[in-house]
Amino acid sequence: MLLTEILKFALRYWFVVIPAVITGWLLKNKYNRGLNKYPGHWLAAYTDWWRFWDVWHRKTEKTHLKLHRELGDVIRLGPNTLSFADPKAIKVIYGLNKGFTKSEFYPVQQAVSKGQRLPSLFSTTDEDYHSKYRRCVNNAFAMSSLVSFEPLVNKTINVFLDQTGKIFASTGKSCNFNQWLQFFAFDVIGDLTWSRRIGFVEQNEDVDGIVKFIGDFLSYAAPVGQMPLLDLVFKKNPIFMLSQKWGLNNTIFPATRFALARSAERAGEMDKVRETGLPPPSSKGTTDNPGGIDLLTRFTQAQHAHPEFMTDREVLTACVSMVFAGSETTAISLSTVFYMLVTHPRVYQKLMEEIENAVRDGGIEPRETGTVSWGESQKLPYLDAVIQECFRVHPAAGLIVERVVPKQGIEICGRFVPGGTIVGCNAWVLHRRPEIFGEDVDVFRPERWLEADAAKLRDMKATMFQFGAGARTCIGKNISLLEIYKLVPSFLRRFEISLVDPTKPWRLHNAWFVRQLDFNVRFTARRVQATV
DSSP: OHHHHHHHHHHHTHHHHHHHHHHHHHHHHHTGGGGGGSOBOGGGGTOTHHHHHHHHTTOHHHHHHHHHHHHOSEEEEETTEEEEOOTTHHHHHHSTTSOOEEOTTTGGGOEEETTEEEOOTTTOOOHHHHHHHHHHHGGGGSGGGHHHHHHHHHHHHHHHHHHHIIIIITTTOOEEHHHHHHHHHHHHHHHHHHSSOOSHHHHTSOGGGHHHHHHHHHHHHHHHTTSGGGHHHHTSOHHHHHHHHTTSOOOOOHHHHHHHHHHHHTHHHHHHHHHHOOOOOOTTSSOSOTTOOOHHHHHHHHHHHOTTTOOHHHHHHHHHHHHHHHHHHHHHHHHHHHHHHHTOHHHHHHHHHHHHHHHHTTSSOOOTTOOOOHHHHTTOHHHHHHHHHHHHHSOSBOSOOOEEOOTTOEEETTEEEOTTOEEEOOHHHHTTOHHHHOTTTTSOOTTHHHHOOHHHHHHHHHHOOTTOOGGGSOTTHHHHHHHHHHHHHHHHHHEEEEESOTTSOOEEEEESEEEEEOOEEEEEEOOGGGGO
16 A cells, blocks of 8 residues: 555656655765765766766776876775775785675676676686686696797797788788787687687688677677676677577677687597596607697696586687687787887887897897797897886776675775775776886886886886786786797897888777777888898
């Protein structure tokens, strides 16, 4: 009876009730968990729609940096979201055994197959599942595994260098370098994962629309991830999921389709690995496979060792994750390195002198291909300084890396934050802390990494956030470093790079990862032996 009377009243006085409900909801958001004491854009206190629209405009890294510089180390990004700029927050938010979990931003990025989500190491919010999953595949990504990965990376580097000469340098055609580097990164992942390149570099095209799909997917996931409920309406609604499960909708992610096809091609081989495991390592520390042990084999070996957890779904998810996360971020970092070199001639010349001196002095073997090994690249201090500075000025991720405060609440940088609050740091903000990196934080200057004393260098490295931090640090970090440290000097030995139009800077597109657009260059072939 009471409910009926309330309903009648609401219908009769709807013009009063609706504004009252909206006002109450907005006030509840503003004073939620006492977060009203933190400054931010005035709309952020009332609704997550502010976050959504800011991310939709693709310049969020600039928004966050501007707000922190104007308002301080803690700013409010939404009714339940805080961003921290103090590097001391890293150890608390992302440290081991602190009780933080990933937010609902991440499941938005889960692939779907046959109506089932494919939670990956990156996208799962279940810490126990993540811990078991990571334990199974950790060895595949250890630094010691670089020995077996290098031959696989070498194959793609050689093809990439040859194709660069054939398609661009010998013809004088301009190159959309950010896309060309993305093609390289995708093909490396193909070789590393399945011992088979996807075909981007050979064909100089987006094979099966995979690059476009991932770009569009991230452009969707970044803003929708600010309001994850929208994903349950747009992409993962019950009707879509059931239609896939029942076979009425055969839509499948292109990356997932490619992974399924490659796995099917090697089903017999993987059945054997799943049953008996890999043969024992040789005296050199690897199996007798001169081409290297690819990740599909390693993931299947993990299935042999941990059959109680690693199912075919986990193996597929791990392979698909390599395509999603293992290519985009590496391509962004490579583009940054080459762009900073061509726009900073002094740095370009200094790095070339270091490389040429290393060849002349025997630090780099004078191979006909011009390639540089991982071990050789680690003996080039200025190369390391350039790459570290590029990681600093243009980290791949351009949003806060979200975590949920444990239910009991926790103190972060002297401030008690209630349980359930979403908190995080943005690498673009952390990497521009003057007290850590110097007053010239907005300047690209690799020398800062060589001039710093031991204590300063330790603080700088502890603040670097391009691969995340803690237990959820990017598991593919070592693979990415292998690609970057090998390709940069190898490419510079083979080609000179110049901008098509030095007056036209590239454009940035922040869709979770800050991709570069319109990085148009020309290449001139160099005589490799001339450096000896």
